[in-house]
Amino acid sequence: FLSKEEASSTISSEVLSQSEPWTVLAHKKPQKDWKAYNPKTMRPPSLPEGTKHVKVMTWNVNGLRALLKLESFSALQLAQRENFDVLCLQETKLQMKDVEDIKKTLIDGYDHSFWSCSVSKLGYSGTAIISRIKPLSVRYGTDLSGSDHDMEGRIVTAEFDSFYLINTYVPNSGDGLKRLSYRIEEWDRTLSNYIKELEKSKPVILTGDLNCAHEEIDIFNPAGNKRSAGFTIEERQSFGANFLDKGLVDTFRKQHPGVIGYTYWGYRHGGRKTNKGWRLDYFLVSESIAANVHDSYILPDINGSDHCPIGLTLKL
Amino acid sequence: FLSKEEASSTISSEVLSQSEPWTVLAHKKPQKDWKAYNPKTMRPPSLPEGTKHVKVMTWNVNGLRALLKLESFSALQLAQRENFDVLCLQETKLQMKDVEDIKKTLIDGYDHSFWSCSVSKLGYSGTAIISRIKPLSVRYGTDLSGSDHDMEGRIVTAEFDSFYLINTYVPNSGDGLKRLSYRIEEWDRTLSNYIKELEKSKPVILTGDLNCAHEEIDIFNPAGNKRSAGFTIEERQSFGANFLDKGLVDTFRKQHPGVIGYTYWGYRHGGRKTNKGWRLDYFLVSESIAANVHDSYILPDINGSDHCPIGLTLKL
C-alpha cells in the first residue's frame, strides 16, 4: 500500500484502463434528462501550472488489509495518477494493533497519517487520514473538549491552514432500520453541531461515506429502496436539514446537475457490472469555499472495494 | 465431486504424480530401523483378475465444500485411479441442508450415500459413506435401538454381506485436553461396546479418523507431543484397550511393521513439506477377517486436506 518498493514502477494499464462502467445506463428507463457521469469527458482541464490548490481523495475501502492483498490494486499507482495531497479512508476495519504495520507500507511523502479504530467491535468500521501536508491539529471524535466518545472509529478531523477536513463513516441504519434513530438523532445531529462549531473558525470540508443517497438521481432504483438503509426519507431529510441547509454544498451535484454518478455498488447482486449503484460518498464544503472547488469527481474504474474513490481539487 | 461431466476425462498427471513426501525422512534422527512408507514400492501387486474383493477408502477431507472448490482435486480421478467400492469421509463440515446438492455431484455408479451431520454445532464434524454397493442396512450413531444420540455426526455404519463398515470421526481431545475424559470414557468405551455388539453377527471394519497416533512410530515427534491431543498416554492406552485388545487388528501396522506411514500433517507449521506427520487414520478389522486383507495402504500424494486418504483391499 503506497509501498516504497514499487516507487519506481510504472502505472499499470491493467489497473488504470478498465472497462468503463459509467457508460452503462443507470436504469432501464432513465428518468428525465439525466446523463451518466463520465470522468473521461466531464472533468475540467488541469489547473494551470503553479495554481495553489489541494487535492483530497476519499475512499471506503471495505477492509484495508484485504485491499492491500489484491495484486490488482496498488495505491501507489493511485497516488501517482491522482497526485493527491490527502487521502481519507473509511471502513479500514483495522484494529489499533494493525496500524503500525500498515504505516510501514506508506510511500515516502505521505508521512502524516491518523487512524481511528473501533474499540467497541474489533475489525469494524474505522477511518483514517493520510496526508503529505502536516496538519495543524488532529481530532478524533466530535467532542470539542477533546475526550473521544467515538467508540466505533467513525470520525477524524485534520486542521489545515485554510480549512478543517472532516473524514467520517456515517453509521449504516442497518437491516430492519434498527439503527435509524441513532443514525439521525444522535449521529447526524451531533455531526451537524460539530461542523457548525468548527466553521466558527475556518471553513469545513466534510467527506467520507455519508451513507445516504440524497435524491432519486443518486440511486439506481429509487422506488424499490424507499425503506432501504441509506435511502429512507428520514435519512434523506436529515441529510438536507443537518448538512445542506446548514450551509454545506454538495460539490459533485453543484458541478454536475442532472448527472448520475454512483460511488457504491453492492456486492450482493453484481451491481457494479449492471451499474446498479448509489451515490453515498461525498465532498460537502462550506459555502465560503464552494467557489474554490475546481473539480469534484468520481473514479468509478478503481476496483478493490464495493465503493470507488472520489476526489476534490480545491483552489487555495 | 465425482462429477458426471468429467466422466470421460483422463487422469491428470498434475494430480496423480506429485512430489513424493514419503521419501522425506520422518525425523531428523530416525529411531531404530524404521523405514518410511512408500506406496510406489510397498504395495502388493494387484489381485488376480476375477478375485472377489472389496476396496474401501477413507478420508478426513477437512471441509468437503472447500475440497470440491479446488481445481487441483477431482474425486473422479481418485475414483478412476483407486477404483474403490466404498468411500468413507470425515469432517465433511456439511449441514443437512447441503447434502442434497452434494449428492447431485456424485458420479454414476456411486449411487448409495449416507450422510451424518452435526446438529449441535453447524458446519462441524460430519461423516459420510458413499458406495456403489447397496448396503443391507445403515445406522447413524451407536444406539442399537435405532434412536440417534450422535449429535455431532461422528459415526455411520453400513452393513454389507460379509461385514459391518463403521466410519467414525473420533472426537479430538481439544486444546488443554478439555475433552479428554469425554473422548475416552464416553466415546471410546461406547464405540468399543458397539463394535462388540455388531461382531456378534458379523466381522467389523472400523475406519476413519481415530484421532490417536497409537505408538511412537506413528508420530514425527513423540517426545514433544506427550500432552498433545491425539498422543496422550490416556488416548494411546484407550486405543489399545478398547480396540486392539478387543480383537481388532491394525491392518497397516500388521502389514508394515516398523514402517512410518503418516496420514495427517498439521497446516500450522507446513508439516506436509517436512513430513512432520501423524498416523491418525486407520482400518481396524475383526481378527476373523484380518487374513483377508490384501493391502492396507496410504496415499500421501493426495492433497486437498490436512489428512490424506487411506485404502483397504479386502478379499471376500
Add this chain to the structure above:
DNA sequence: CCTTTCACG
C-alpha cells in the same frame, strides 16, 4: 494455517 459460522454491510 485452514475452514467453518457469524455479524455487518
Add this chain to the structure above:
DNA sequence: CGTGCAAGG
C-alpha cells in the same frame, strides 16, 4: 457477495 472475527483442529 465479501470482509473480518472467533472457534475448532
